[in-house]
Amino acid sequence: MTEPLLEVVGYRGAFRSPTGELTPVLHDVSYQLKRGLITAVVGETGSGKSLVALSTLGIQPPSFRRTAGRILFKGVDLLSMDEASLRKVRGRQISMVFQDARAALNPVFTVGRQLADVFQLQHGGTRAAAMAQAIEALRLVYIPEPERRARQYPHEFSGGMAQRVMIAMAALVCQPELLILDEPTTGLDVTIQSEIMTLIVDLCKGRGLTACLITHDLGVVVETCDEVVVMNAGRVVETGSAEAIFTAPKNDYTRKLLAASQLVEAA
Amino acid sequence: MSKLTDARDVLVLALRRRATPGPGGVVGLKAPLSQSIPSEKPRRRARAPLSWSMRIGAAILLVYVTVALVSFVWTPYDPFQPGVGDGYAPPSMEFLLGTDRLGADMVSRLMAGARYDLGICLVAVSISLTVGTVLGTIAGYYGGYVDIVILRIVEAFQAFPGLLFAMLMVKAVGPGVPNIIMVLSFVGIPDYLRLARAEIQSRRDWQYAEAARMVGNRPWRVAFRHLLPNSIGPILAFTSINAAFVALVTASLGFLGLGLGPNTPEWGNMIARGQDGVMTGEWWVSFFPGLAILGMTGSFYLLGDGLSDLTDPRRRR
């Protein structure tokens, strides 16, 4: 049994109000992300699934405080790293795709420039070379006319296109071992959703990436993910392989979730 | 909408936004129907912390109010009585902040001055706030011709430099405290109007407004009972900026000798009358009234910082 790439161990956290009160939101969250597999973390809005992911990279909201637990990446606790070491992990070893791609990209810089900046950050080299790589990355996520598109700004892209750019940035320009995707298809049209999911799966399987797909939509999970972690109100209620979860859910909440998403077909 | 209006709106909104910790997100003015927050009651937390800015600001303002009220009953000397001391006597044990050119005590005049600067300011701001917000709500909610007409008129007035407009109006309507109050209220109305209008417009199509309409509420009820209370935040935060502006304009008018009698212990007026003293070394006549203005206006800004924090809807746990 290979060692998991990422392991969340007993993670507990709370939001700190301006008065100093702590409202616990995560209760003893533990799960593993196995190498080379796509693991889905599913749960409704507010279940805390994004918080764990953001904590991994150290970009959780400032009002969130960890109260206990560790997040082990290749055996090293990310939460005990200092900023400088964490910065080396970001992008290089773990990278992230965010939900609203158009808001997640800087509106006053061209898309190509942003991609090139990340390329130069990760791999060095000249600006021209970085730009060429940026265009290539756009091509690889099936954006037509990548040379022209690279000179455009995020607001000139549709939601789906912008998400491709985001994926290009996080999975191609960065070459991480672990790719976290926080609700990458939420808010997109249904047809676009499946296109994006196909792209993600292709990239991950093609490059042997370990992926963590955070979503509230079981529909995107069913065709694509290998493992599933179900969260509810800050707790992990069930984990297992996708097949097991969908065909034989053990927990009541999991069953409710499945029923609500109308995926209860004869497996 | 002309860029001028957009630019001012951006400015006012940028000024009132104070960074608060919270999940990231670019806050836009318009939320699509699917994302409107169902209940946006301004949070009245029993134990909401008051930031230091707000505490200090409120404390200072309280001191000013107290001084102004006390001055009606007691001052060390008579503020309107010249010659209690020598002209231009420097600060001493007898006259803590010195005397002015005519020999009147500075401390007493400063205390009495609070009545004018603070009083005029508070009344004028209240009037501007009320009238501007009501008009802005009407313009923002009803839209159409009413909106266009009101907006154009307001734009014409806003193109005037504020101080100049106040000067002109004071000359036109004549001197006296009530007139000054009226003039200053007038000057402030456009900004409140624009602010209220922008806030109301952005919320007009949100779900809870739809709900209120569907239930059968009359338009004015929806506008004033439902939309307006949720828009109060930025308007209140702007109040402090407006108050500071009014205070400075009051002082400027006083400095120019417009609108109040020459012996009025209004702080701007006192600064002007101490000008000759500055050149010959009697600095205290012009100096201390400025500090008085600093304290009052500063407290408005501090309160404003605190208010905008409190009413910022992005303040999540």
Place this chain on the structure above:
Amino acid sequence: MLLRRKQYMPLTLLILRRLLWVLPVALGVVTITFFMARVFTGDPTELYTPPEATDALRAQIRAQLGLADSLPRQYIRYLHDLSQLNLGTSFTTGQSVGSDLWLRLPATLELGFVGLTFGVVFGIPLGVIAAVNRERWPDFLIRGLTLGGMALPQFWIGLVLIMFFFVTLRWLPGPVGRLPVGVPLPPLVTGFLLIDTLVAGDFPKWLLAVRQLILPGLTLGLSTMAPVARVTRSSMVEAMQSDYIRTAVAMGHSKRVVWFRYSLRNALLPVVTLIGGVAGHILGGAVLLEAIFAWPGLGQYALQAIERSDFAALQGFVIYASLLYVIVFLIVDLIYMLIDPRMRS
């Protein structure tokens, strides 16, 4: 970052449309001034008539001042003159208002630019420092200073500076205007002393002009610096909370890059608007500042016009001030188009 060729067409359209928009605003403003000015308590004729004048003489003077007709007729006449770009004649100077304004413009502009430059050059970095050091001592210090800059009347700041640097220390010259008393102006080229003196090769006079500019420029600069620093700070702090900054951090960019390459760029937008507003205000003539420093600019002109009920001069000034606001905001918009690509579509 520069505009592409196909965007020049809508650009000229924007400028034209904006200039066209000036007209109704200017008209509205002028009308308001016109009627408000003439509602002055006290007929200005009295100010220009010797006390022993006969009624006939008084009537003659009134007619000369153009006040004999009914108000509406005066208004129509004024509009007619305006359409021919005639701003009327000033009661006090006897010259055409247009030439008055033109003569005084450089003084106001020169002082305004100096103050504005000072305010921006110091204000933006201070705002950045405050934002980067949020909630630490540099932030508190800067916020305290800027609070003072915004809460104090400009004329008081000016007086205190005069008190300190002129009366007490004798380092800088007194508030007597653009040049010391008795020093003649250099030959007129642009009207800006800092330029004209150099053009005439008169370096000592250039120095004199500079020294006279320091105190008023500093006063203006300090009060400009305050809001600029504040808005820069809050704007940067807000930018730092945005999604796109979170992405940049997640990709591994260093703090320096995140703050100075990304955040600052985005934060500049509200700052540009603010600077525009301030510029419009300053270049419209800092009335009180010019009064204290005996600066022969448009602010002083406006003040005199109000005090002497000089209607034409006042109206002329108001037209100038509102035109200026529109031009300034047009420039702001153009700058916006340059730095914010979302504005270009």
